[in-house]
Amino acid sequence: MNEFDLIRKIDQLTADSSDVKIGIGDDAAVVPNFKNKDVITTVDTLCEGIHFKRSTLRLYDIGYKALAVNLSDIAAMGGKPRYYLVSLAISSDWEQDELLDIYRGMNDLANHYNVILIGGDSVTSKSGLTISITVLGEIETDHSLLRSSAREGDVAFVSGILGESRAGLEILLEQDFNERNRLTMAHQRPEPQVILGQLLKDSGYRVSLNDISDGLSSEVWELAEASHVSFCLKEDKIPISKEAEKLFGKQKALDFALNGGEDFQLVGTVEKSKWPDIEAAAKEKGLSLTAIGTVEGGSPSVFMRRQNGERIPLKQGGYRHQ
Amino acid sequence: MNEFDLIRKIDQLTADSSDVKIGIGDDAAVVPNFKNKDVITTVDTLCEGIHFKRSTLRLYDIGYKALAVNLSDIAAMGGKPRYYLVSLAISSDWEQDELLDIYRGMNDLANHYNVILIGGDSVTSKSGLTISITVLGEIETDHSLLRSSAREGDVAFVSGILGESRAGLEILLEQDFNERNRLTMAHQRPEPQVILGQLLKDSGYRVSLNDISDGLSSEVWELAEASHVSFCLKEDKIPISKEAEKLFGKQKALDFALNGGEDFQLVGTVEKSKWPDIEAAAKEKGLSLTAIGTVEGGSPSVFMRRQNGERIPLKQGGYRHQ
Incomplete structure (x- = not known):
């Protein structure tokens, strides 16, 4: 495989932009200053075999998802993604056309959010494909939404429906790789909550925020530890997937939401008095937010109030890649 | 291995800095705007087994070199490196203490150039260690030194001595892994030419620049192609290594310089009338620059004038990782 030929073809995929001073093809990329923004x-x-398998993701989806994971991190800060760099370590069994399919998946998602490919590299690996993506974004000075901003009395909320990615993975692994439905699409092409993150930042309220890359329980634990608070979630408020419930039963659907991972929705908190505002602003944009519990004092911990009234501790487990 | 424990230990290694708003530990890192700079x-x-082997690099040196490679790219633009992010894909046979040694190597080089670790991730790989480093830097608006700036009549120059890294690798592979001399150190701890890059940028002259990660011939070809010019280098001006010559003979030492790679010196061009200024400014800072030839017109190509007067074409070969 010829790296220069690959670069040329990637370059053709990528739209020219006046926002880039030096893009692909010199020692480093140069972009204009993010005027007055952080x-x-x-x-x-x-990594192939760990984070993705060619048996569950099409090549296009591998690229799409690799970028989505990164955009989700920028979303969880309330930031606006601007540029990205891609580093591929490629084993000899990959063909150039296959790599271009991966770039097409990245490129389509990038175009949707006006994020521009400015550089990267591709090297040879001993085995498998490893994709590293770096995203640069901007945010109004000191307006980043942090995990450490939760306070006692806050409302805890999540976006979207949880557990669908894991349910989709089960279908792809156990049933049919060619299935395309709401669940498998949630696994293969998760939608990073970039618009919602910026909406929350624009509110100007004190919002704590984290993206759900592992399960909900694990991500709420991160908020609890960073903010030195405890959380009590209500089991019947957690937005589990109707489709997953139909296929796997209610208990499994809840387990997928709590411990499944890769939903790339957002979980956060806001002062109770501001919650109606936030909820209405999201609704107006067609974005779904659900209040799932409250922030309490005490040392970092996470509880769930079950439908029978029982209050049980939620373990930090969540889904972890090996 | 526990990722959180590793992050905590890495965090302890890293100096706190008021230049970082949000460092390791949230969804993304946040740094202040690079005031008015690009x-x-x-x-x-x-990748382990391709770019480094534990049989030729100590763990500390793997980290040092991984960051040096990136700083060299920033140097080749004339930029000032400010921040870096590290992404590790780690197979199960690596121990946490070994990874910390790698971070120590990075950290020491980073401290030397006031570059700050602000984030990254570590994930599991199926086999071997893959290190991806992203560096952010700054440069005065529109002052980046590009490969495309060479013009007919320019003086072509290189920094330092070439071919020592490759000579060092030969010693490490064939002779003695424990040898520590000028040549093996050039391979294990290459010095990125960050100060020189900024000096060339500060001159305000039209300077084309590239770093020597492959061999000199390959890097000069890149300048020729980006600038649409040809180069004629003088064999007897190429700064080959006296130590390499002593051990491997003159022909091998020249071959290491032309095709060896990983020297991480800089090669570039400047208008002939400005060359004495540039040479003197470098000398004043204790940095070595050597004029090695001239830029000519014509389609992109690279020639070398041999000591016997013969003019031979230099192939684009250079050293390429598999």
């Missing part, structure tokens, strides 16, 4: 950046790596 | 960014990935 710079947000994140990197995530996905 | 933003430079680059990513490079090193």
Whole structure:
């Protein structure tokens, strides 16, 4: 495989932009200053066989999802993603056309959010494909939404429906790789909550925020530990998936929501008096937010109030890649 | 291995800095705006077994070199590196203490250039270690030094001595892993030319620049192609290594310089009338620059004038990782 040929073809995929001074093809990329804004950046790596398998993700979806994971991190800060860099470590059994399919998936998602590919590299690996994506974004000075901003009395909320990605994975692994439905699409093309993150930031309220890459329980634990508070979630408020419930039963659907992972929805908190505002603003944009519990004092911990009234501790478990 | 425990230990290694708003531990890192400066960014990935082997690099050196490769790219733009992110994909045979040694190597080089670790991730790989580093830097608006700036009549120059890294690798592979001399150190701890890059940028002259990650011939070809010019290098001006010559003979030492790779010196061009200024400014800072030839017109190509007067074409070969 010829790296220069690959670069040329990737370059053709990518739209020219006046927002880029030096893009692909020099030692480093150069972009204009983010006028008066803070710079947000994140990197995530996905490994073949661990984070994705060619038996559950099409090539296009591998690219789409690799970028989505990173955009989700920017969303969880309330930031606006602007640019991305891609580093591929590729084993010899990958063909150039296959790699271009991966870039097409990234490129389509990137175009949707006006995020521009500015650089990266591709190297040879001993085995499998490893994709590292770095995203640069911007946010109004000191307006980042942090995990450490939750306070006693806050309303805890989540976006969207939880557990669908895991339910989709089960279908792809156990049943039919060619199935395309709401659940499998949730696994293969998760929608990063970029618009919602910015809406929450624009509110100007004190909002704590985290994205749900592992399960809900694990992500709420991160908020609890960063903010030194405890959470009590209500089991019957957690937005589990009707489709997953139909296929796997209610208990499994709840388990997928709590411990499934890869939903890339957002979980956060806001002062109780501001919750109706936030809820209405999201609704107006067609974005779904659900209040799932409250923030309490005490040392970091997470509880769930079951429908029978029982209050049980939620373990930090969640879904972890090996 | 526990990722949170590793993050905590890495965090302890890293100096606190008022230049970082949100560092390791949230969804993304946040740094202040680079006031009125352009933003430079680059990513490079090193794979175990391809770019480094534990039989030729100590753990500390793996970290040092992985960051050096990236700083070299920023240097080749004339930029000032400010922040970095590290993404590790780790197989199960790596121990936490070993990874911390890698971070120590990065950290020491980073401290030397006041570059701050602000984030990253670590994930599980199926086999081997893959290190992806992203560096963010800054440069005065529109002052980046590009590969495309060479013009007919320019003086072509290189920094330092070439071919030592490759000579060092030969010693480490064939002779003695424990040898520590000028050549093996050039391979294990290459010095990114960050100060020189900024000096060239500060000159305000039209300077084309590239870093020597592959061999000199390959990097000069990149300048030729980006600038649509040809180069004629003088064999007897190429700064080959006296130590390498002593051990491997003159022909091998020249071959290491032209095709060896991983020297991470800089190669570039400047208008002939400005060359004495540039040379003197570098000398004043204790940095070595050597004029090695001239830029000519014509279609992109690279020639070398041999000591016997013969003019031979230099192939684009250079050293390529598999």
